[in-house]
Amino acid sequence: MIDPHMIAILITAAGRGSRMGGDLPKQWQPLGPGSVLARTVAAFAAFPRILVVVHPDDMVRAVDELGGRVTLVAGADTRAGSVRAGLETLEGSGITHVLIHDGARPLVGPEVIARVIEALDAGAQAAAPALPVTDALWRGEGSTVTAAMDRSGLYRAQTPQGFALGPILAAHRDGPADAADDVELARRHGMPVTIVPGDEDNLKLTWPQDMARARRIMGARMDVRLGNGYDVHAFGPGASVWLCGVEIAHGRGLVGHSDADVGMHALTDAIYGALAEGDIGRHFPPSDPQWKGAASAIFLRHAADLARARGFRIGNADVTLICERPKIGPHAAAMQARLADIMGIGPGRVSVKATTSERLGFTGREEGIAALATATLVGEG
Numbered sequence: 233m234i235d236p237h238m239i240a241i242l243i244t245a246a247g248r249g250s251r252m253g254g255d256l257p258k259q260w261q262p263l264g265p266g267s268v269l270a271r272t273v274a275a276f277a278a279f280p281r282i283l284v285v286v287h288p289d290d291m292v293r294a295v296d297e298l299g300g301r302v303t304l305v306a307g308a309d310t311r312a313g314s315v316r317a318g319l320e321t322l323e324g325s326g327i328t329h330v331l332i333h334d335g336a337r338p339l340v341g342p343e344v345i346a347r348v349i350e351a352l353d354a355g356a357q358a359a360a361p362a363l364p365v366t367d368a369l370w371r372g373e374g375s376t377v378t379a380a381m382d383r384s385g386l387y388r389a390q391t392p393q394g395f396a397l398g399p400i401l402a403a404h405r406d407g408p409a410d411a412a413d414d415v416e417l418a419r420r421h422g423m424p425v426t427i428v429p430g431d432e433d434n435l436k437l438t439w440p441q442d443m444a445r446a447r448r449i450m451g452a453r454m455d456v457r458l459g460n461g462y463d464v465h466a467f468g469p470g471a472s473v474w475l476c477g478v479e480i481a482h483g484r485g486l487v488g489h490s491d492a493d494v495g496m497h498a499l500t501d502a503i504y505g506a507l508a509e510g511d512i513g514r515h516f517p518p519s520d521p522q523w524k525g526a527a528s529a530i531f532l533r534h535a536a537d538l539a540r541a542r543g544f545r546i547g548n549a550d551v552t553l554i555c556e557r558p559k560i561g562p563h564a565a566a567m568q569a570r571l572a573d574i575m576g577i578g579p580g581r582v583s584v585k586a587t588t589s590e591r592l593g594f595t596g597r598e599e600g601i602a603a604l605a606t607a608t609l610v611g612e613g
Contacts, residue, residue: 234353238328240281241392242318245269245335246307248287251438258437259335260293264450265545265610268437270297271338276345277540281327284335285314312411316404322397330400331392332414336437339449340392342543347428348394358418359394361430362387389413390430399423457544457609459506461498466600473558473601476551476584477529477570482558486601489518493528495551495584498605499571500528502549503535506609507542529574536575544611546577553586554595554602560586 249258259269266274269284276282282302286294294304305321307314315332322330329352333340344361351359365388369381393414400414403421411417415425433449435442470485476495486492501511509515512531516523539546549571553560560567564584572579589596 234329234349236279237281238326239279239349240283240322240325240327240330240397241276241279242315242322242330242332243269243272243276243282243284243302243335244307244311244314244318244332245272246285246287246290246314247311247336249336249438252443253440257287257290258443260290261443263338263443263446267297268338269294269335272333272335272340273298273302274540274543274545275338275340275342276331276333277543278342283318283321285318310409311413312404312407312409312417315414316401319397319401319404323401327397329394330397331394332400333392334436337391337434338437339446339453340390340434341431344390344428344431344434345392348392351426351428352394352396356394356426357396357399357423358415359426359428360415361390361392361434362427363390363430363432364388387427388430389415390434390436395423455544455611456547457506457611459502459504459607459609461501461503461505461511461605461607462603463494463497463501464594464600464602465492465494465497466594467598474528475553475558475560475563475601476567477574478563478566480558480563490516490523490526490531491528494601494603495553495567495605496528496532496571498603499549499551499607500531500535502605502607503532503539503546503609506607507535507539507544509535509538532571532574536577539609540576542611544609546575546581547608547610548581548583549575549577549608550583550606551585552604553584554589554604555586556588556591556596556598560584 245259252258254261260267263271283305284302285305285307288306305318308317348359365383365386369383370377371379403417407417407420465486465488467484468487472479473482473486474491474493567584568579568582572582594600595602
């Protein structure tokens, strides 16, 4: 299989989508917890190099919603021009192949993506998913049927369309600006195109009813995971403790191989648990000296990134700290903001609270701090 680091994903999202209606271009309209385009980008989260071509007027919005996860490229007046703008940025980058995908196809599944890559890996210069036409075809004028058309050998084209980078860039440089899609330009340039099976759910959002259909598909696909985490650290020498990413002055510190952030450790384990990925020790063994004194943000960010790479978003996270002291209330908002920032989600999806054990047990005797955490992951089944 081609190394994912050698494949760039180029998502086209510079159009205006006027047939969809609404106050925003269709790629920026809401679909689930984010926009159509954000969901499209998430479908390719396993690939390290993602380019999104957007209209210059949408650049600020794109930075706010996608910044940090993708490379943004200013689009042109035509789709072909926008794709070429993205391809030009890849020349000389070491990328060998590119998958070009419509930003308005947010429900593309990993099976379709894999089939395109498998065809390229088998030696195809170009490969594209498609579905055979099964309905009867008519030619008409107004509301009158004027002829029946032969549907044999006809396909409905989908994306992502995959190409060897050099040939498709040359095809765009030589081809017309009004080409229907990248397969048309590839064929004009003499590139044979391999057809791979598409998917009925991989629809392109064009009309308002398409958005309703997409929501129905998302509901049928939804995969909700729940994970729990629990951690304990004993008090030891020190003048402060780290809790949920915030340093709090205290007469003692917490003992641990890393920074002993008991709240962040519990939350990290909750995410790993929802993914059936064990615990922190599996991914960051305490026997490894490189993690001695490490910031626990490293662990939590890894868990959140792993969830995204698996096609999940973090629906919410809830952390309960169990201790007599220090008092958590004055710091809860800062903890909430810090955890949200590390996981790349809104603060409104994170809860941090505290309770005592009524002077009972090791936490009641102030021998240490315990933490419970729950994380909900939402993805496609």
